[in-house]
Amino acid sequence: AASQALTSQQVVDLTRQYNYGTWRFQRNWNPMHIADAEGCYLIDGSGKRYLDFSSQLMCSNLGHKNQAVIDAIAHQAQQLSYAMPGYATTARAELSQLLAEILPKGLRKFFFTTSGTEANEAAFKIARMYTGKSKIIARYRSYHGSTIGSIAATGDPRRWAMEPGGKGPGVIFAPEVNCYKCPIRHTYPGCNIACADYIEHMIRNESDVAAVLVEPIVGTNGVLVPPDEYMPKLRRICDENGVLLIADEVMTGWGRTGEWFAMNHWSVIPDILVTAKGITSAYVPLGLCATSEKIAEFFQDHFFSHGHTYEAHPITLAPAVACIHEMQRLNLVERARELAPYVEAKLNDLKSKHRSIGDVRGKGLFWAVDMVKDRTTKEPFNTYADKVSGKSLVVDQIAAKMLADGVTIQAWVSHFVIAPPLIVTKEEIDRGIATLDKHLTIADEAASP
Numbered sequence: 001a002a003s004q005a006l007t008s009q010q011v012v013d014l015t016r017q018y019n020y021g022t023w024r025f026q027r028n029w030n031p032m033h034i035a036d037a038e039g040c041y042l043i044d045g046s047g048k049r050y051l052d053f054s055s056q057l058m059c060s061n062l063g064h065k066n067q068a069v070i071d072a073i074a075h076q077a078q079q080l081s082y083a084m085p086g087y088a089t090t091a092r093a094e095l096s097q098l099l100a101e102i103l104p105k106g107l108r109k110f111f112f113t114t115s116g117t118e119a120n121e122a123a124f125k126i127a128r129m130y131t132g133k134s135k136i137i138a139r140y141r142s143y144h145g146s147t148i149g150s151i152a153a154t155g156d157p158r159r160w161a162m163e164p165g166g167k168g169p170g171v172i173f174a175p176e177v178n179c180y181k182c183p184i185r186h187t188y189p190g191c192n193i194a195c196a197d198y199i200e201h202m203i204r205n206e207s208d209v210a211a212v213l214v215e216p217i218v219g220t221n222g223v224l225v226p227p228d229e230y231m232p233k234l235r236r237i238c239d240e241n242g243v244l245l246i247a248d249e250v251m252t253g254w255g256r257t258g259e260w261f262a263m264n265h266w267s268v269i270p271d272i273l274v275t276a277k278g279i280t281s282a283y284v285p286l287g288l289c290a291t292s293e294k295i296a297e298f299f300q301d302h303f304f305s306h307g308h309t310y311e312a313h314p315i316t317l318a319p320a321v322a323c324i325h326e327m328q329r330l331n332l333v334e335r336a337r338e339l340a341p342y343v344e345a346k347l348n349d350l351k352s353k354h355r356s357i358g359d360v361r362g363k364g365l366f367w368a369v370d371m372v373k374d375r376t377t378k379e380p381f382n383t384y385a386d387k388v389s390g391k392s393l394v395v396d397q398i399a400a401k402m403l404a405d406g407v408t409i410q411a412w413v414s415h416f417v418i419a420p421p422l423i424v425t426k427e428e429i430d431r432g433i434a435t436l437d438k439h440l441t442i443a444d445e446a447a448s449p
């Protein structure tokens with residue numbers, strides 16, 4: 001009752017006064033008051049509706065106010081709101097059984113956390129305990145989370161802020177897969193996937209490599225879809241060199257790319273699959289670290305040295321069951337796959353109209369619009385250094401205009417991520433892209449002719 005008495009301005013002021021805004025300077029943080037949300041829409045304190053064109057942080061896959069998920073949360077809260085992780089609960093049993101059916105074949109033993117980053121931390125520890133080795137090969141232009149281990153494995157500049165004290169040990173970086181702007185200056189398909197060969201070169205020239213960690217399709221850093229040969233080749237390299245393959249499907253899981261998991265596109269089964277976000281469509285915080293049978297077998301007689309108070313928290317697990325059932329009932333994985341050509345055609349149209357777009361790429365309902373100052377040099381409008389120096393970024397200026405027109409979009413350094421809830425309609429896709437179209441003139445004017 002007390003919170004209903006607050007005006008929108010008070011909500012914003014109190015939020016700013018007592019909270020940190022993340023990945024930004026605090027002084028100019030002016031968060032919008034979100035009072036309500038339904039389906040693909042957010043509703044602010046004044047009642048204005050916003051089409052959510054990136055599913056918040058690419059996580060609200062089912063959209064808001066799904067009654068079955070809400071009921072599952074309420075029911076679980078009434079039934080059993082907490083039991084420590086050493087106990088068995090119905091929610092845990094039901095979700096585990098469902099996951100065993102849905103996850104790539106062979107991933108059969110689960111560790112539940114409350115975030116993506118914790119699920120990655122679990123994966124790293126499990127990989128190290130299982131192999132008895134310490135190094136993780138991660139890739140540049142990746143994001144794996146903000147806690148010490150995960151940020152150390154993050155290949156993008158968000159890692160730099162903690163490097164003065166020394167990043168967490170044991171991570172080395174390989175070049176990312178990026179056919180639009182190949183970091184090792186190759187051209188697909190003539191390259192024969194040299195970026196994967198480079199990882200093999202690293203494994204052979206390092207000692208002590210436990211695992212290779214990849215986002216199957218890189219998310220925040222620009223929806224980098226690997227060529228179809230990449231993942232099978234990486235699987236073979238890992239197998240031949242006795243190294244585990246960890247797939248971080250925190251963003252790509254749960255239908256986002258038009259398969260339940262992105263690894264399914266290439267029929268490649270990782271040794272460890274990490275996910276979060278879409279597992280509950282962000283209704284409640286849940287992460288998952290799923291391991292293969294051989295890893296599960298190992299821990300039968302080796303000490304599993306890991307755990308959390310909120311691990312397998314029943315209120316996080318019961319809605320995941322409801323969420324998966326809703327995705328099945330509404331055929332959302334198929335829907336993401338079927339809408340992909342529609343989005344792709346629209347984005348290609350957009351690219352042909354705007355010289356500031358260097359590339360559009362994606363899969364399912366997961367797309368990037370990559371913005372460049374110059375199509376020949378592929379130079380981005382801004383870099384991360386601009387962001388941390390407080391400069392006004394071109395993509396942020398466009399996102400602000402779109403927000404005023406009632407569309408929220410994820411803008412990151414010099415690209416947009418388009419990832420609407422999987423329940424989105426073609427009309428809503430049209431509206432989101434038309435709103436982007438309208439404001440891209442800001443970038444066109446700043447781009448080379």
Ligand code: PLP
Pocket residue numbers: 057114115116117118120143144145146215219220248249250251276277
């Ligand atoms: N891994 C990937 C690929 C992500 O995109 C994210 C978050 O965006 C994370 C890990 C971290 O997840 P969380 O923010 O739930 O800790």
